[in-house]
Amino acid sequence: MNIQKQEIRKPMNKNSKSTSVRGFRILAIVLLLPAALVLLAQNVEFPPWPVPDEANEIENPIAPDKISIEEGMAFYNINCKACHGDRGEGDGVIPAASLVSKQALDQTDGALFYKLLEGRGQMPSFRAVSETELWNVINYIRDMAGPKKDIVRKNATIKVVFNETDTLNEITAQVWELQDDSTEIPAGEMKMGFYVKRYFGELKIGGDRTYTNDQGKVTITFPPDLPGENEEGILTVIIRLEDMEFNTLEVSETLQWGTPKETYWTDKRALWKNNDYVPIWLLLSFGGITGGVWLTIIIVMLQLKKIHDINRKKKTA
Ligand code: HEC
Known part of the structure; x- marks a missing residue:
């Protein structure tokens, strides 16, 4: 009896050992696989993207001045940053090509312009966008990648007033430049971006020429018929300082300024809903x-x- 028991036990022991080892292996794979995939995804190499000769030769008609670069930056933050990352290194949520590698920068502006128009794979085509905006964003990419002079970016503060009247809603932003002696002076000619948060990205409001006056102030009218995020018309407004000489600075506020999001029984009701x-x-x-x-x-x-x-x-x- 005893001997028999031992004989039975032995293989059982062996068995349980090997299953626990296998368990560990599976666990290790399950834990390591996502990490490996993330690493792989970050090293994605994209095949060469040939550009026709005539596209290579298109000249950039927009001078890379402060206004163009700032417009380009605003456009980049809304339309490109999610994939190409904060600094254009291609490290956004969707792995994208680096825009600041030597290989990317050796191309002509015309070639970059062609690629923005065409798109490829995950890279969308920006044909629907005005050409000026595309040249601006190209100017911004070159600036972003350019040799960083010792720019000491300045600091500022934004004060925002939300003004509700019966007929319209207004947002006034006032920018104050912080000086070395920690006093503040109104900052004129600053480009301010006004946005409303949407599911994907941001919606620009208030028009294109939103620069502060010599009191550091700029006022925009809030669009009256913007759908909110819910039945109460809640939405999030972002006010951002978009001046190259300053550190990035933004203020956001949740307001009840949207139109109530309607729930249509036709498209909102579904079997799996509550x-x-x-x-x-x-x-x-x-x-x-x-x-x-x-x-x-x-x-x-x-x-x-x-x-x-x-x-x-x-x-x-
Ligand atoms: C949805 C993600 C996504 C968005 C948004 C996006 N890109 Fe891309 N982009 C990619 C991917 C992925 C590639 C690589 C495509 C390929 O080579 O097949 C790429 C490639 C490029 C290239 C070509 C790089 C090279 O050297 O060939 C340029 C230039 C570029 N993107 C600029 C932009 C700009 C500017 C914007 C915004 C206006 C933008 N992209 C928005 C994903 C994106």
Whole structure:
């Protein structure tokens, strides 16, 4: 008996050991695989992207001045940063080509312009955008990659006033430059960006020429018919200083300035939604069926009561 038991135990022990080792291996793979994938994804190499000769020769008609670069930066932050990353290194949420590598910068502006128009794979085509904006963003990419002179970026503060009237809503931003002796002076001719947060990216509001005046102030009218994020018309406004000489600075505020997001029963209701959003037909048929069942039960009960009453009458009779 004893010997038999030992014999049985031995292979069992072995077995359980090997399953635990296998368990560890599987666990290790499960844990390491995502890390490996992330590493791989960051080293994505894109195949060469040939550009026709005539595209190579297109000249950039926009001078890379302060205004163009700042416009380009604003455009980049909205349309490119998610993939190409903060500094153009291609390290955004979707792995993209580096825009600041030697290989990328050795191309002509015309070639970059061609690629922006065409798009390839994950890289969208920006054909729908005005050419000026594309040249601006190219100017910004070159500036971003350029040899960094010892730019000491200045600091500022933004004060924002949200003004509601019966007819319209306004946002006034005032920019103050912080001086070395920590006093503040109004900063004129600063480019300010006004945005509303959307599911993907940001929506620019307030037009293109949003520069502060010599009191450091700029006022925009808030668009009256912008859909909010929910039934209460809540939305998030972002006010950002977009001047190359300053550190990035933004203020955001949640306001009830949107139009209530409508819930149409046609597109909002679905089988998998919670009680408030199930399809009408489902509500009706559910109601119909349960109503019918209850009706049947009530009728049966009434009939039973009738029989009961008749019986009682018979008894007393
Ligand atoms: C959805 C992600 C995504 C967005 C948004 C995006 N890109 Fe790209 N971009 C890519 C990917 C991925 C590639 C590599 C495509 C390939 O080579 O197949 C690329 C390639 C490029 C290239 C070519 C690089 C080279 O050397 O060949 C340029 C230039 C470029 N992007 C600029 C921009 C600019 C400017 C914007 C914004 C206006 C932008 N991209 C927006 C994903 C994106």
